[in-house]
Amino acid sequence: MTILVTGATGRVGRHVVDQLVKRGAAVRVLTRDAAKTSFPAGVEVAQGDLLDIDALRAAFTGIRTLFLLNAVTGDEFTQALIALNIARESGVDRVVYLSVFAADRAVNVPHFAVKFGAERMIEQMGFNATILRPSYFIDNEQMIKDVILNHGVYPMPIGDKGIAMVDARDIAEVAAIELIRRDQAQGDLPVETINLVGPDTLTGSDVAAIWSDVLGRPISYGGDDPSGFEQSMATFMPKWTAYEMCLMAERYVSDGMIPEEGDVQRLIGILGRPLHSYRDFASALASSVGSRSI
Incomplete structure (x- = not known):
């Protein structure tokens, strides 16, 4: 059967599509603007979004298995609820859902609470599902790379408890494997939850030390103050998003x-x-920008 992928143009979704195609799966993607998007040959494109009921119903036609990825937006929960309702209405019974690490504990963080709510809905509605709970994305570091490279500071307040950051490629490959396993199963499979983590649990000081080693010059850790981080983020993103990131960073620290x-x-x-x-990520980034000469 064809597998439907939402969020197919993002950091994880595009890798999910590639991994599914690589494994010979039939793939359909849901995207807002098909004209601006390029997918591998053979991928079917459905135009629309998760709040477009008609587009959802069309996209779910002939689908048994869904990869559900909701972006962190103000209406994320509405998107998830509508998508799951239309999925069930359309006969979709197999789901791989991208949640977040510790979704059931960090419920004061809006998108954690949203994803935990969607997890509960998936279970209550009787979907055959795999819940993927990724830790902090290594790829998030792209937004702070200039601070690291140009100012010699690792600014993300991740604390001294440790975070096992995960690469988006690993998230996507596990997702593809689970989607195919679910899609090809002859009967119902139990709901499973998989924590998606990296190989190393790193503190803020550990990360700064990796950058110091990779760049060949001192990189300091900016400290554990999420409020200062919020103020910095609010200069280039919506204030509610910056505040949510502050709440998330507080959880990293605690x-x-x-x-x-x-x-x-x-x-x-x-x-x-x-x-x-x-370290793989840091080394690749340093090499791509010629960081040793900065």
């Missing part, structure tokens, strides 16, 4: 994002290879 026993080995077993590391 709790970290620490894998449960067996999480890393479980992912290595699913992927059949090592996980991408933070």
Whole structure:
């Protein structure tokens, strides 16, 4: 059967599409503007978004398995609820949902609470589902790279508990594997939750030390003050988004994002290879911009 991918143009979704195509799956994507998007040959494109009921009904026609990714927006929960209702109405019974690490605990953070609510809806509605709970994305560091490279400071307030940052490529490959496993299953499979983490649990000081080593010059950690980080983020993003990031950073500082026993080995077993590391990312970024000469 054809697998429907939402969020197909983002950091995770585009890799999910590539991984599904690589594995021979039939893929349909839902996108707002098909004219501005390029997908691998053979991928079917449905135009619309998660608040467009007619477009959703058309996109879900002939679909059994769904990859549901909701962007962090003010109406994220509405998007999730509508998508799941239309999915069930259309006969979709297999779902891989991209949630977030510790969604059931960090419920004061808006998008964590939203994703936990969607998890509960998926279970209550009886979907055969895999819930993917990724930790902090390594790829998020793209938005602070200039501060690291040009000012010698790692500014993300992630604290000293430790965060097992995960690469978007690892998230996407696990998602594709689970989508195909669900799609090809002859009967119902139990709901499963998979923590998506990186191979190393790193503190703010650990990350600064990696950058110092990779760049060959001192990089300092900016400290654990989420409020200062909020003020900085608010200069280039909506204030509500910056505030949400502050709340999330407070959780990094107070709790970290620490894998449960067996999480890393479980992912290595699913992927059949090592996980991408933070050092891999830092080294690649430094090499791409010629950072040693900065």
